[in-house]
Amino acid sequence: MAAAEEKKAEEKKVEEKPKVEFKFPPNETQLGIIAGIIAALITIFTGLPAVIKAVGMIFAFVWCADSVRKTSKYGLGTGVPSIGVMGTGYGVVGALMGLAFARFGNIGQFYPGVLVGVVFMGLIGLVSGFFSNSEKYIALKIPRLERAMMELGMAGTLALLLEISIVTGSLNFDAVVTRVMETGVIAFMFILSGMAMFHPYNACLGPDERRERTLMVPVEISGLLCIILGFALLILGTSPWGPWDPALLIVFGVVIWVVFYTRFIKTCMKECYATVGTGLIKTIE
């Protein structure tokens, strides 16, 4: 009797499960335009506090993860992590080029010259996508691969530029070289940026993958990155706003991480068919 009731209750529970909440309004094109404009604007205003730059960074990473999702959706011959690492690679080259051009055409604290790197990386991504997709060359035949790889290059460059801008507080090439490259902070940046790009789709891919749910993960990883960048900023002491700037960034990172981590787990629990505890690891007898 009790078992039947339990079963009934379980069935009822299962019926309630498929409920989708948290819609993410912009589609892929809209997200690209919105995130690109916001991230580009925050990139060229270097005098902003680190927290605002972190907001721009989150937008850039959401765009990156969305581009990786677009690229990998049709099943490539390579793993999703490779695409993320490639996005970071584009980002580093683009950021170096942008920084080299930063001193041209600046008006006070605004450096529109850095966007040259973004444009060039878009071009390299486009060429790379063309050769991968063209019938005459590698012939992957994935719809809109060119566009996805172009967006990946642009978004990766913006994300890397914003990270560099957070740590150094400026876009001066020599300052970046001594404070980011030679101190080894770039190693953290390289792999955590890669994580923020490839991990969302790598972890969520499958038949029930949903864009809104996947795009919560890059925000969460950006929170982790904010914490690490905050500590780097605190130790290097490069912020023009004093030690409050990194402290605020660390708090912001922790809040973002906690909020989006719990939200992601709750969404997963809600949208899955059932969650079953397996207990401790069992051994085969």
Place this chain on the structure above:
Amino acid sequence: MTIEPELIWIVVYVTIGGMLGCLGAHLLPVGGAPAAMGTATGIATGTVQIMLGAVVTGLFTAATVSSFSNNIWLVSLAGAVGATIMIQVVMFMANVLYAFGCGVVPVSGRVAVDPITKAPQTAYKTPQTDGHGVPDVVFISGTVGGFMGGFGGALMYFALLFYANFMYGTAVIAALSIFVANAILAAYNIRGTTEGYWDPKFKKMPKALIGSFCVSVLAGIVVMLATIALGGGA
């Protein structure tokens, strides 16, 4: 404004390095997900990750040598040797794990007789699988691939360090980034698993090299423009 020959050498070396990286990636034993279950020949991860692991080690050795020498051959060969040692250790350890952990012998799935040692392969292959581990010929092919990739990576590093006048860390990270952009084209071309130079997929290699050439030239131009913007290579 005059263009100095050093700026042209940046583009030439970055192009050669990128194409060598793309070529080297085609020679590696890439197993992918099937190799993780022991059902395909090669190392159990994607092309880019294997190549990246080898080249990072190669750049370590190249950077060490470049701190006391500015000979292009010495720096490039140091990178090549570092990458070769890394890929060989990985292949050897994969064999140890497959043989003593899974209980399968290294055997190729694409050929009946090993092209170099003439050892029979089909008799030792588990039915329904595509080979296991890293057999002799795959080991040799992977060694050559690691050597080429490491040489290419170190060549790019040399150009960035001595011609573009970047600092050590910047040159390493930029060389690595350009390398990844080329390795991805090889990964697209391989599509999953490959065994090395006799694999049927190796015949498609020239097409990826054309793509790699164009991407590397663009990347070289990007570095050249950055060098000019920073003060004409000085």
